[in-house]
Amino acid sequence: MPSCESRAIVKSDRVHSSKRIYTTVMVYVFSALVASMADDSRHQSLTAIFDIPTQEGGTRLGVKRGQKAPLHQGASEARPRFFAVTSQTWPRGFIPIYQTRQKDGSMKLSRRLTQGRENFVEPLFFALPPVDEPRVAEISGRWSCEATHHDGTIDFLHWEITLIGHTIVGRFDQDTDYRFAWITEGFFDDPLILLNAEYIDARYQLMGKLREGFLEGTWRHIEDDDGGTWRAKPVNSIMSVDPLMDTAPLFVYEDALSHRQAWQVGDPQGKNGSALCRVWIPGTRSRHKTDE
Helix, strand or coil: CCCHHHHHHHHHHHHHHHHHHHHHHHHHHHHHHHHHHHHEEEEEEEEEEEEECCCCCCEECCCCCCCCCCCCCCCCCCCCCEEECCCCCCCCCCCEEEECCCCCCCEECCCCCCCCCCCCCCCCEEEEEECCCCCHHHEEEEEEEEEECCCCCEEEEEEEEEEEEEEEEECCCCCHHHHHEHHHHHCCCCCCEEEEEEECCCEEEEEEEEEECCEEEEECCCCCCCEEEEEEEEEECCECCCCCCEEEEEEEEEECCCCEEEEEEECCCCEEEEEEEEEECCCCCCCCCCCC
């Protein structure tokens, strides 16, 4: 018979073996979970956008909380006008769309705000850029930037920017002291980029290039000799939406009777308008949400 010592050794080996198997299994499960989360983060869910009556007798676009959005075709008050992306942070590859109230009480959709309001108004939703603006997706989104001074010190900041033609608009991180900073002017002519910014009472200029998915260049303080280099990387990869739902342009135009802005998904049928963005249309299947 095995001695007590040998039985103890065998028991100890079994315990250690069981622990190794358990550890290996947990590592595998954790790795699979992380991989799954990382893969899912590259996809963006869609939110149903509805026409909602206003007190002035008009309509605005918005989300009907708690109401399920039917995906079948057919006229219904509950049927959404279209689907779009809603997010607390600016997702890369999508452009922000704002809805602001005008002096006459009407609502207006736009891709940019009056300068100075960027830090106070959140986008209503995010959408795809028009088909004739293919480079917008490379710039639009949240960027993490490191600005290195001549003396070696480093400032860390974030931008949320988008591109309209060759003009860069956006804002600095709203959760830090840089919420007091403003992008006063921005220009992009692939691959060159120029940004002018103000932070409290200081003015800065950044020049650089888009290179292999990164923005980098030099910066300077307008009022003195401070300056250095900077490099920005996108916080997220370009996200995709399940491709089972078709997209269509969202047109904005002036209504002939009210002379207010109106919008229409799809062909404006001769109306003198322009494509604001591309949205996802009901009647086709995709992963979606209704602000549950």
